[in-house]
Amino acid sequence: MAGTEGDTSNRASGPLSGMRIIDMTSVLMGPFATQMLGDYGADVIKVESPEGDLMRLGGAMRNPKMGSIYLQANRNKRSIVLDVKTEAGRNALLELCRNADALIHNVRTAAMARLRLSYEDVRAVNEEIVYVALVGYGENGPYAGKPAYDDLIQGISAIPSLFSQGGRSEPRFVPVNMADRVVGLNAAHAILAALLCRERTGKGQSVEVPMFETMTQFVLGDHFGGLSFDPPTGPAGYNRLLSPDRRPYKTRDGYLCVLVYTDKQWENFFRAIGQLEEFHRNPLYSDHATRTRNYDRVYADLAAHLEARTTEEWTRLLTENDIPCVPAYDIEQLLDDPHIQSVGLIRDMDHPSEGRIRMVGPPSRWSLTQPDIRSHPPRLGENTREILAEIGLSDSEIDGMLASGAAREAS
Numbered sequence: 001m002a003g004t005e006g007d008t009s010n011r012a013s014g015p016l017s018g019m020r021i022i023d024m025t026s027v028l029m030g031p032f033a034t035q036m037l038g039d040y041g042a043d044v045i046k047v048e049s050p051e052g053d054l055m056r057l058g059g060a061m062r063n064p065k066m067g068s069i070y071l072q073a074n075r076n077k078r079s080i081v082l083d084v085k086t087e088a089g090r091n092a093l094l095e096l097c098r099n100a101d102a103l104i105h106n107v108r109t110a111a112m113a114r115l116r117l118s119y120e121d122v123r124a125v126n127e128e129i130v131y132v133a134l135v136g137y138g139e140n141g142p143y144a145g146k147p148a149y150d151d152l153i154q155g156i157s158a159i160p161s162l163f164s165q166g167g168r169s170e171p172r173f174v175p176v177n178m179a180d181r182v183v184g185l186n187a188a189h190a191i192l193a194a195l196l197c198r199e200r201t202g203k204g205q206s207v208e209v210p211m212f213e214t215m216t217q218f219v220l221g222d223h224f225g226g227l228s229f230d231p232p233t234g235p236a237g238y239n240r241l242l243s244p245d246r247r248p249y250k251t252r253d254g255y256l257c258v259l260v261y262t263d264k265q266w267e268n269f270f271r272a273i274g275q276l277e278e279f280h281r282n283p284l285y286s287d288h289a290t291r292t293r294n295y296d297r298v299y300a301d302l303a304a305h306l307e308a309r310t311t312e313e314w315t316r317l318l319t320e321n322d323i324p325c326v327p328a329y330d331i332e333q334l335l336d337d338p339h340i341q342s343v344g345l346i347r348d349m350d351h352p353s354e355g356r357i358r359m360v361g362p363p364s365r366w367s368l369t370q371p372d373i374r375s376h377p378p379r380l381g382e383n384t385r386e387i388l389a390e391i392g393l394s395d396s397e398i399d400g401m402l403a404s405g406a407a408r409e410a411s
Contacts, residue, residue: 014041015369019195021045022096023077024105026053028150028177029211030134031073032184034104037191038076039362039371045096045387046077047084050408052380062354071357071377078375078383081408084115088406093117094125095391101198102130102191109139119206128204130194134187138210148211153179157215162223165242183214240292245299248328249306255328256311258318260302263288268321273305351376384409 019042023034038044059068082089119131136148160171187209194207226234248255260269270279283290318325347361362371388398401407
């Protein structure tokens with residue numbers, strides 16, 4: 001599965017085949033976005049500083065600067081190390097942009113201007129380029145330029161507060177990099193939309209994707225609630241999502257995720273447990289509008305019922321009565337799930353320095369241009385020499401850049 005160093009044939013597949021993306025992002029949000037573009041067939045050139053992407057140090061690792069978080073967000077890319085603070089490094093980057101379709105970065109806007117790598121600087125060498133800036137906060141607001149990380153953006157976009165509203169004792173962060181990944185998804189489709197616009201108009205453009213605003217839209221889509229109206233008809237929040245007993249339910253021997261939602265499902269549930277008369281007698285269960293106003297009570301009652309039987313007994317009974325339920329997995333159980341194994345989502349590949357590694361492959365299925373894993377997550381500077389050669393530098397010029405520190409290659 002892994003590609004051969006210097007071989008460009010392994011990149012000629014997928015719906016974005018033939019497109020080149022210059023990736024100046026680091027950590028997770030940007031690399032997650034560009035990995036998707038790489039999965040779709042784009043030639044993604046990961047431009048790293050001499051220190052490398054910080055996420056090379058994130059998670060479990062066998063060898064330095066090849067951490068598990070980096071491995072899971074940087075396949076289907078080539079790595080070049082450039083010190084863009086040097087004139088030679090900056091010039092090499094601009095040469096890469098000359099024939100690129102898009103440049104994406106998460107460097108502060110002011111810093112890119114100081115480096116003379118602003119949109120106008122890059123547009124001077126390629127008028128049709130799509131220039132995408134991932135920022136913490138929109139540049140036209142008072143928070144522009146402030147540092148932004150997943151935890152901070154989760155907090156300011158009110159996600160931790162939802163836990164305390166839901167009856168838990170204190171605010172908590174969601175234990176996944178939700179902001180980075182949600183904004184990364186938005187960045188990927190923003191790039192694709194801008195590229196489609198360019199195909200139609202012939203014009204490139206600058207696009208800004210802010211974390212705070214994106215996550216605010218994400219949260220308020222569910223929780224604007226009564227504040228959707230002017231004047232408000234009630235408080236913010238969606239009470240079903242905030243109910244303290246909307247959770248995996250404890251059974252006699254474990255946990256089970258159950259959603260009893262429609263009138264028919266509630267009728268089936270009470271029939272299954274031999275209490276059909278309670279369903280017909282009590283509008284708390286038989287009437288959707290009443291349930292909607294009383295989710296805390298409804299879900300608390302459901303939780304009490306679920307404790308009476310084992311997970312296996314409930315799974316069989318609920319499935320027989322057409323009530324949606326799934327197991328509450330841990331990570332190891334998720335990896336062993338028969339559906340995940342059957343669809344081949346988890347891929348094994350041989351890495352030149354890390355040995356056998358496992359990755360989550362592209363989840364979508366395409367009839368014609370299937371996205372795929374074509375090349376391994378690169379070592380720091382693994383492709384520096386070949387990429388510099390592609391922009392026309394001679395061996396002696398490349399050697400000079402390496403000797404001066406303007407570029408670096410993998411050791």
